[in-house]
Amino acid sequence: MSEPGRLLGPAEIRDLAELLGVSPTKKLGQNFVLDGNTVRRIVKTARVRPGQTVVEVGPGLGSLTLGLLEVGASVVAVEIDGRLAEQLPITVEQLQPGAPLTVLHQDALRVTELPGDPTAFVANLPYNVSVPVLLHFLEHFPSIRSGVVMVQSEVGLRLAADPGSKVYGAPSVKAAWYGRWRTAGQVSRQVFWPVPNVDSVLVAFERDEQPRGSDELRARTFALVDAAFQQRRKMLRQALSGVLGSSERATAALNAAGLEPTARGEQLGIAEFVALASVAPDVP
Numbered sequence: 001m002s003e004p005g006r007l008l009g010p011a012e013i014r015d016l017a018e019l020l021g022v023s024p025t026k027k028l029g030q031n032f033v034l035d036g037n038t039v040r041r042i043v044k045t046a047r048v049r050p051g052q053t054v055v056e057v058g059p060g061l062g063s064l065t066l067g068l069l070e071v072g073a074s075v076v077a078v079e080i081d082g083r084l085a086e087q088l089p090i091t092v093e094q095l096q097p098g099a100p101l102t103v104l105h106q107d108a109l110r111v112t113e114l115p116g117d118p119t120a121f122v123a124n125l126p127y128n129v130s131v132p133v134l135l136h137f138l139e140h141f142p143s144i145r146s147g148v149v150m151v152q153s154e155v156g157l158r159l160a161a162d163p164g165s166k167v168y169g170a171p172s173v174k175a176a177w178y179g180r181w182r183t184a185g186q187v188s189r190q191v192f193w194p195v196p197n198v199d200s201v202l203v204a205f206e207r208d209e210q211p212r213g214s215d216e217l218r219a220r221t222f223a224l225v226d227a228a229f230q231q232r233r234k235m236l237r238q239a240l241s242g243v244l245g246s247s248e249r250a251t252a253a254l255n256a257a258g259l260e261p262t263a264r265g266e267q268l269g270i271a272e273f274v275a276l277a278s279v280a281p282d283v284p
């Protein structure tokens, strides 16, 4: 059973920040969670099992890390801020002695190796890099099968959007390459310190059993997705004319993939983009 004393409280978080001389920066998306209920809600939504290895990006002062350790997970935490990375094992040792934690002091966008083959990704992500971080981890670490992230509402809704919705965009399609996504509830901005000027949402994902294709097919699919959404109001035969060579070639490729040349990118799901990439092998 969980005991309140094993997580950080609001006063402890502020004291710790003062001790370290940390004043949260916008540049690193530093909004620390003060509320233990929110931490436990994230951990519960992620269905973390005892003994499971979880990777967390941006552990900060350790609010969520302690919540993951509390339920018996092993945590690999990647933190870019040296003061926070150095302090985290000390904080954990004080509140949960012996808990299995590995801290990597690195930029998450540059991590290419992780110990312990984590099977879950759970994080309160820095807002400015949340989508690139997610896509980077899904690309490089196939051991990650599921996850829950807290992100800016706008980003979360986009990640989980279906074709045809207003917020559907390149991140929605790229995320769908890897698996299924759903929003899992809103989070009040009052649970953070400092209080951000945007709302947050939880997003959960499950990786598909079978990968959709090779790295090379993924790169071609993503190039088409980027081109389609750079000019999202244009018909695909026009929007893809640059990347496919000409509007005639784009029309031919769209026809070959069984798609309407007059459709727009926002109408296509991941399967359609993959079908197009499969018949257009010379996309860079």
Ligand code: SAM
Residues within 6 Å of the ligand: 028, 029, 030, 031, 032, 033, 034, 057, 058, 059, 060, 061, 062, 063, 064, 065, 078, 079, 080, 081, 084, 106, 107, 108, 109, 123, 124, 125, 126, 127, 129
């Ligand atoms: N998990 C903590 C919590 O919930 O209180 C902190 C979350 S805070 C929104 C984001 C954290 O990500 C900060 O600790 C920040 O230093 C870290 N961060 C920002 N950019 C990063 C990057 N590129 N790689 C790794 N960590 C990063």
